Amino acid sequence: MALRVLVTGAAGQIAYSLLYSIAKGDVFGKDQPISLVMLDIPPMLGVVEGVVMELQDCSLPLLKGCIATADVKEAFTDVDACIMVGAMPRREGMERKDLLKANVKIFETQGKALNEYAKKTCKVLVVGNPANTNCYTMMKNAPSIPTSNFSCLTRLDQNRAQAQIAMRLGTTCDAVTNAIIWGNHSTTQFPDVAHAKVNGTPVYEAVKDDDYLKGEFIKTVQTRGGAVIKARKLSSAMSAAKAICDHMRDWWCGTKGDQWVSMGVVSTGNKYGVAEDLIFSFPVRINADKEWQIVDGLPISDFAREKLDITAKELTEERDIAAAFLSA
Numbered sequence: 001m002a003l004r005v006l007v008t009g010a011a012g013q014i015a016y017s018l019l020y021s022i023a024k025g026d027v028f029g030k031d032q033p034i035s036l037v038m039l040d041i042p043p044m045l046g047v048v049e050g051v052v053m054e055l056q057d058c059s060l061p062l063l064k065g066c067i068a069t070a071d072v073k074e075a076f077t078d079v080d081a082c083i084m085v086g087a088m089p090r091r092e093g094m095e096r097k098d099l100l101k102a103n104v105k106i107f108e109t110q111g112k113a114l115n116e117y118a119k120k121t122c123k124v125l126v127v128g129n130p131a132n133t134n135c136y137t138m139m140k141n142a143p144s145i146p147t148s149n150f151s152c153l154t155r156l157d158q159n160r161a162q163a164q165i166a167m168r169l170g171t172t173c174d175a176v177t178n179a180i181i182w183g184n185h186s187t188t189q190f191p192d193v194a195h196a197k198v199n200g201t202p203v204y205e206a207v208k209d210d211d212y213l214k215g216e217f218i219k220t221v222q223t224r225g226g227a228v229i230k231a232r233k234l235s236s237a238m239s240a241a242k243a244i245c246d247h248m249r250d251w252w253c254g255t256k257g258d259q260w261v262s263m264g265v266v267s268t269g270n271k272y273g274v275a276e277d278l279i280f281s282f283p284v285r286i287n288a289d290k291e292w293q294i295v296d297g298l299p300i301s302d303f304a305r306e307k308l309d310i311t312a313k314e315l316t317e318e319r320d321i322a323a324a325f326l327s328a
Contacts, residue, residue, distance in 0.1 A: 262281050
């Protein structure tokens with residue numbers, strides 16, 4: 001049976017890089033048929049129809065159908081997985097509060113549609129920024145879906161962190177394991193390699209430069225999205241699409257051995273002193289039943305504690321602003 005996968009913001013750059021990988025079998029399995037549903041606003045449907053034509057012309061054996069729509073009922077009906085790429089971008093002169101208000105409206109509507117029409121087993125990945133709080137908004141508007149079925153994307157930040165360490169040491173990215181992104185997908189996130197290894201050696205031992213790992217490395221990962229925009233004049237699309245594929249593939253197929261990955265998930269019940277009821281990025285392991293579990297028992301230094309508290313404070317403020325708009 002074909003897996004019904006919804007991608008929102010389907011006319012955008014990220015979706016253009018993402019849809020082919022999903023349809024080719026890179027995400028949900030090489031033997032898993034896929035039915036793609038592509039949602040965007042009415043003025044963009046012509047562009048989405050063009051994307052549909054291209055997917056058809058790729059002649060992909062796993063792709064069993066493509067739907068382009070602006071109707072949320074059609075989009076969310078019986079979906080197995082939702083990848084929420086579409087969101088209101090921050091425009092020049094826009095305050096963070098204005099951005100949150102605009103996105104609350106979008107993700108409130110989509111959350112209610114998810115609640116009413118989607119399968120209750122549906123897995124939801126929110127990509128559109130502010131991703132953590134948009135995910136929180138959607139989760140709160142879909143009470144019939146388990147909270148564990150919601151996540152936001154911080155895998156791009158993890159991939160960036162791994163790449164920086166690999167380049168520093170002249171090795172490949174897959175040699176770097178168990179890097180962690182804590183907190184918000186924003187400039188307050190905490191890229192943490194205190195528990196990471198490179199070819200089995202602790203990163204701090206391999207790099208031999210604590211000042212770099214506690215300074216320039218963190219700042220580079222935190223601000224990488226802005227650096228890409230400055231250089232490219234466009235936001236990250238190829239790398240974001242790759243990270244989405246990594247995130248969903250691990251959620252669908254499970255993590256390997258002692259390795260963990262970073263996902264923004266609900267903080268309730270965590271053992272790292274993070275406030276309850278946030279969407280917060282933690283290290284997680286995922287089993288064969290698509291169930292994630294926060295990796296417990298990692299020692300948190302005073303340096304790390306300060307960084308976790310900063311990003312948690314920002315997320316709490318964002319959540320409370322969003323919640324006020326929701327209650328209104």
